[in-house]
Amino acid sequence: xxxWSGCAATExxxxxxxxxRAMAEPVELPTERLAPLDPPxxxxxxxxEGPVCRLRFSDGQIGWLVLGYSLGRALLVDSRFSVGEIxxxxxxxxxxxxxxxxxxxxxxxxxxxxxxDPPQHTRIRRSAASYFTVRAVAEREEAxxxxxxxxxxxxxxxxxxxxxxxAFALPLSSFSICEVLGVPHADRERFERPSxxxxxxxxxxxxxxxxxxxxxxYCREVVARKREAPGEDLLxxxxxxxxxxxxxxxxxxxxxxxxxHETTATMLTLSVFTLLSERSRWDALRADPExxxxxxxELMRYLSILQMGTFSRTATEDVDLGDLVxxxxxxxxxxxxxxxxxxxxxxxxxxxxxxxxxxxxLGFGHGKHMCxxxxxxxxxxxxxxxxxxxxxxxxxxxVPVEEIPFFGGEHLLYGVEKLPVKWQAR
Amino acid sequence: MKxxxxxxxxxxxxxxxxxxxxxxxxxADDGLVRVIVETVPSGEERLAREAVDLCxxxxxxxxxxx
Numbered sequence: 001x002x003x004w005s006g007c008a009a010t011e012x013x014x015x016x017x018x019x020x021r022a023m024a025e026p027v028e029l030p031t032e033r034l035a036p037l038d039p040p041x042x043x044x045x046x047x048x049e050g051p052v053c054r055l056r057f058s059d060g061q062i063g064w065l066v067l068g069y070s071l072g073r074a075l076l077v078d079s080r081f082s083v084g085e086i087x088x089x090x091x092x093x094x095x096x097x098x099x100x101x102x103x104x105x106x107x108x109x110x111x112x113x114x115x116x117d118p119p120q121h122t123r124i125r126r127s128a129a130s131y132f133t134v135r136a137v138a139e140r141e142e143a144x145x146x147x148x149x150x151x152x153x154x155x156x157x158x159x160x161x162x163x164x165x166x167a168f169a170l171p172l173s174s175f176s177i178c179e180v181l182g183v184p185h186a187d188r189e190r191f192e193r194p195s196x197x198x199x200x201x202x203x204x205x206x207x208x209x210x211x212x213x214x215x216x217x218y219c220r221e222v223v224a225r226k227r228e229a230p231g232e233d234l235l236x237x238x239x240x241x242x243x244x245x246x247x248x249x250x251x252x253x254x255x256x257x258x259x260x261h262e263t264t265a266t267m268l269t270l271s272v273f274t275l276l277s278e279r280s281r282w283d284a285l286r287a288d289p290e291x292x293x294x295x296x297x298e299l300m301r302y303l304s305i306l307q308m309g310t311f312s313r314t315a316t317e318d319v320d321l322g323d324l325v326x327x328x329x330x331x332x333x334x335x336x337x338x339x340x341x342x343x344x345x346x347x348x349x350x351x352x353x354x355x356x357x358x359x360x361x362l363g364f365g366h367g368k369h370m371c372x373x374x375x376x377x378x379x380x381x382x383x384x385x386x387x388x389x390x391x392x393x394x395x396x397x398x399v400p401v402e403e404i405p406f407f408g409g410e411h412l413l414y415g416v417e418k419l420p421v422k423w424q425a426r
Numbered sequence: 427m428k429x430x431x432x433x434x435x436x437x438x439x440x441x442x443x444x445x446x447x448x449x450x451x452x453x454a455d456d457g458l459v460r461v462i463v464e465t466v467p468s469g470e471e472r473l474a475r476e477a478v479d480l481c482x483x484x485x486x487x488x489x490x491x492x
Binding site: 076131135136359365372 | 440441443447455456482
């Protein structure tokens with residue numbers, strides 16, 4: 001009896017907490033940073049009050065922002081949440097809604113993984129999974145090394161200073177995804193341009209609509225080329241296997257091009273900034289290149305470039321997750337920068353400790369939508385950082401830290417627009 | 427200690443292979459998880475447990491805990 005009433009009292013307390021939380025004034029997603037490499041301090045204050053809070057999305061609807069690590073993970077694996085209709089915490093709500101509507105009306109939408117729920121999601125994701133396994137990606141190490149060496153040569157030829165984003169990070173990420181999908185490197189413009197417009201918070205609905213059409217046209221053209229002359233690549237194999245429809249292959253191609261270059265390039269450039277802005281970090285990796293793998297994981301955790309969080313999820317029924325009771329139809333976003341700095345998961349979370357075991361960070365997301373290209377991204381980051389350390393051991397920022405332009409705000413990602421770097425010619 | 431994998435749930439993310447490569451592999455043809463040991467070798471239990479915990483799709487389960 002005593003145990004029961006204790007239990008009931010705890011449950012009552014929990015319900016009371018959840019109720020008060022639901023009634024609390026919603027926040028807008030904080031974006032204001034005090035230090036370039038730390039998430040907005042307001043996120044931390046909110047997390048200290050609880051693992052979740054009320055969030056006002058940019059279209060005015062009220063949902064939830066998950067700030068705590070374990071709740072974030074629990075939510076992202078919960079099959080009672082659908083990707084549903086996408087809303088964003090920030091950005092022009094009309095543009096977001098219009099683009100979501102257009103995307104859904106396009107035939108290739110049925111292949112865009114991030115917009116799909118099971119069973120369609122499962123079927124399409126699995127069709128591509130074998131190209132992104134740990135082993136399949138490790139087998140690409142030489143190819144990635146070749147791409148990196150090519151960019152390093154080009155940097156040497158151009159001479160310092162160069163912008164690391166345009167001279168190194170972006171082309172090497174684009175070339176890597178070109179090779180997986182089996183398109184010539186020269187195609188990079190065709191997918192970089194529309195991708196950039198689609199994530200640009202300054203672009204209006206017309207520009208984004210045009211970008212969507214351009215992008216779809218390009219992907220359709222690539223699939224037609226592969227059908228004509230199949231090669232040894234993911235798209236050719238999907239066509240030959242004939243398990244996915246044309247639109248699904250086109251949509252999947254779009255998703256892979258889109259997710260496969262800008263994120264990695266942004267992460268790589270911000271990582272190099274992080275290492276160079278405190279020289280001892282760079283020197284430590286120079287002295288011990290074996291440590292680069294663990295360092296990449298920690299950088300993923302610490303930098304958490306998906307500043308806007310995961311795409312929104314919609315509860316398909318009432319869900320009780322303990323700290324959070326969500327009503328059917330409510331939308332939830334998990335703040336990646338917040339959960340990756342949760343002291344309940346990571347000791348001294350605000351310290352960049354390149355030697356720590358950062359496994360379990362949600363930098364690649366979690367659940368069925370966890371990044372399909374995560375192992376490829378890891379290899380690219382590792383080989384690229386190793387290449388820079390070897391070729392340009394004295395690499396340095398070419399301008400004072402205060403002059404490095406950061407972007408974030410309403411952008412999905414946080415990073416540096418440009419990273420001017422220099423070195424001594426030998 | 428034994429680990430079982432639910433292939434109907436696995437999405438082939440490969441987090442388990444990254445975490446405990448002596449216990450898990452991914453099929454070359456489908457990318458899905460393969461448990462490559464009948465019993466988790468001694469010394470690998472911690473990593474195997476971590477892999478089960480980290481699995482993004484919830485496809486792994488520890489059975490037969492000693």
